[in-house]
Amino acid sequence: MMKVIQATFFIKAEKREAFLADILPLVEAARKEAGCIDYQLYESFENKNQFVMIEQWKNQAAIESHNQQPLLQQLFQHMPDYAAQKTSILTFDKEA
Template sequence: MKIINASFFIKEDKREEFLSVVNPLIQATREEEGCVQYNLYESVEEANAFMMVEIWEDQNAIDGHNKSPLLLELFNKIPEFSSKKPIVRVSEMGE
């Protein structure tokens, strides 16, 4: 399995718009084949800092997800939403 942790740093005035784009993405992604977990968390220490924690069965599932129109919409809007560049980390889950 693969784990993706994506950190987003959202401008205060773009918070609601970010959430309006990301919430439908979360709901749809949870139904995708190969998605084990897809959750968004907000930091209690840093305002408007979010982390998407994703667990996927394999790279093929991620490749399919990366073609999702809702994900592509988020990717297109991230520069507008962000106060600094997102950080994405991908790792393998041990057996």
């Protein structure tokens, strides 16, 4: 059973470019990780600076490995400065 994560980021307008500078290399690197099925970042049409990350992972072990990656840790460290409100994270299982 595949694991899916949906993270919604609400970014301060003045922090948009810094957020993108952190997250775009993370997206590229995550796609190359073992166990990554898909990793996509989308921006809302209605709410500028609201981004949704949809991640699909082979299993929980792949997620745990991903969570230790330096680019993700860097994003976690910067999010309090970037965020206009708390990030919303949903996780669920999906049949492959």
